Every structure is written in structure tokens, then in C-alpha cells.
Amino acid sequence: MLKTETPSTAHQNLDEYETPALIAAFVDDQGEAVQAVRAAAPQLAAAVQAALPRIRAGGRLIYVGAGTSGRLGVLDSVELYPTFSWPHERALALLAGGPGAMFEAVEGAEDDAAQGGVDVLSLQLTPNDVVLLLAASGATPYVLGALQAARAAGALTLGFANNPGAPVSGLAEIGIVLDTGPEVISGSTRLKAGSAQKIALNTFSSALMVQLGKVYGNLMVDLKATNAKLLRRALDLTMRASGADETRAEDMLRACEHSVKLAIVALRRGCTPAQARAALQAADGSVRRALR
Numbered sequence: 001m002l003k004t005e006t007p008s009t010a011h012q013n014l015d016e017y018e019t020p021a022l023i024a025a026f027v028d029d030q031g032e033a034v035q036a037v038r039a040a041a042p043q044l045a046a047a048v049q050a051a052l053p054r055i056r057a058g059g060r061l062i063y064v065g066a067g068t069s070g071r072l073g074v075l076d077s078v079e080l081y082p083t084f085s086w087p088h089e090r091a092l093a094l095l096a097g098g099p100g101a102m103f104e105a106v107e108g109a110e111d112d113a114a115q116g117g118v119d120v121l122s123l124q125l126t127p128n129d130v131v132l133l134l135a136a137s138g139a140t141p142y143v144l145g146a147l148q149a150a151r152a153a154g155a156l157t158l159g160f161a162n163n164p165g166a167p168v169s170g171l172a173e174i175g176i177v178l179d180t181g182p183e184v185i186s187g188s189t190r191l192k193a194g195s196a197q198k199i200a201l202n203t204f205s206s207a208l209m210v211q212l213g214k215v216y217g218n219l220m221v222d223l224k225a226t227n228a229k230l231l232r233r234a235l236d237l238t239m240r241a242s243g244a245d246e247t248r249a250e251d252m253l254r255a256c257e258h259s260v261k262l263a264i265v266a267l268r269r270g271c272t273p274a275q276a277r278a279a280l281q282a283a284d285g286s287v288r289r290a291l292r
Helices: 019-039 041-056 067-084 113-121 141-152 167-171 192-211 228-242 246-255 260-269 273-282 287-291
Strands: 061-065 091-095 130-135 156-161 174-177
Touching (some): 019 041, 041 130, 041 174, 061 113, 061 141, 061 192, 067 091, 067 192, 091 113, 113 141, 130 167, 130 192, 141 156, 141 167, 156 167, 167 174, 228 260, 260 273
Parallel strands (some): 130 156, 156 174
16 A cells, blocks of 8 residues: 555544644644655755756746646646746646646546656657656556656656655656645545645755845846836845845836836946846846846
């Protein structure tokens, strides 16, 4: 039996717990998700290093999964645009059963290996693409079908699973095993297995974006200001990184079409937005190198 499906021996009388004990059981168990990701840190680092040259060469991030794992892939893909201004067309997600499965389970969709292959090949993969294959069990047919097709197309494959020795992590070029063990509610991998996947995906994509120059210091300077909250955040970040007062920062942000990176370089170098853009382009988008 898979470790994620094995009944937990720690909480065999869960249905008899009083509410405080019930909450404590769930919260305490989630701590193991962090430990599982920490143990997989070397593999995550290898995944970032392997993905980086491909993404710099124009490749895409493509997430593939079913159920909770697939929905977590969708979540990571869509959040890259507002957080890092990463283009929508370079962060794609495939979910077994199609987009509708985001909100309602599609019966049998995860069992269709052939459809996984068809769906991933429909994206016209190139060797620069990075395909993240997500399955708590590590044996979801839809994901394995996509994995086989992605490898045949020459794309980099990263397999995320919550069971040691799982096919998804074993057959991918780089396997990331998040060994979370049995769940408090037996087999419910939306619990700590899902939490571990969320942490691992956040860690992978955030580290990749830092390496791509989307962060200055630890400031999120390449955000896309799509609402009032983010507009204010853009202003605060510009003031913090440039040392400019609110009026100067706001004027420069407006001149830079609300690009925080451009505004910081223009303010710090005392140059025009056009000159700042040229400096950033010469520095491959890195604010730190542009300021040198």
C-alpha cells in the first residue's frame, strides 16, 4: 500500500476527538509537509538549475496534474503573472478533465494516460520547455502519459510525488519526492501531501524567478500592478529601493508605466525611463547589475 494511503496509527480514534484536539491533530501533522520539502531541497535546487538555461532561452513552464495536484499546478501558474510579470503564455497548466475540473471532479479523467500525452503534445513542446508533473500517488495515468510524451519531445521533465519509488519521480529527468507519509484522514492527499506540493512549487518557481532577475534584494520589483493594492505596493517598493520620496517615486512610476524595475533604475541612476530600459536590457533584466 502507498504510504499516502496507509491509515495513520497516530489518530485511529479521530472521530472521537474533541474540537481542540481535532484542530491540534491537523495542524501538528502539517508540520511534516515542511520537513518533506526540506528533505527534497537538493532535488529542488537541481530542478531550478536545469530549468534556468531553458527558460532563459525562451522555454515555458508547463504544469500537469489531476485533482488536488493539478489544481495546485494551476494555482502556481496563474500567480506568476501578478507576482513576477511572467507572461501568461509561458506558464501553462494542464488539468485532467480540462478547465472545468478545476471546480468539479471529472470522473475517470485522471485514469486516461493517452489523453495526458495528447494534451501535452497539443502545446507543441520544444526542448526548452520545462514540464512539471504532479501526482501525490506518483502513479496517476494521465500524468504518466504526459510524462512519456514530454520526454519523447525532448522537454525537461520534473516529477513531483509523495511516495518514494513512485513512477512519476522515477521516470522524470529530475524526481522530487515529498515523503509526507500517512494522512490524519487516511488517503486524503489534499492535506499534508497537498501542502508539501504547494510549498515545493512555490519554492521552485520563486527561486527560478529570483535567478531570472525578477527580485532586487528581497523585493518583488517585477510585479504587475493590476489593482489598487498592487499599485500601492509598487509605490512602496519603489520608494524603499530608490530612497525617493512619495511624490518623486509616484511621478517616475507613472513615467515608467508603473514598472517598478524601470522606476528604481531611473531614480537611482538619475536617467530617463528610456535609458533605464536600455540599462536593464543590457543587464538581462537584473536591477542590481543595471545599477552597476
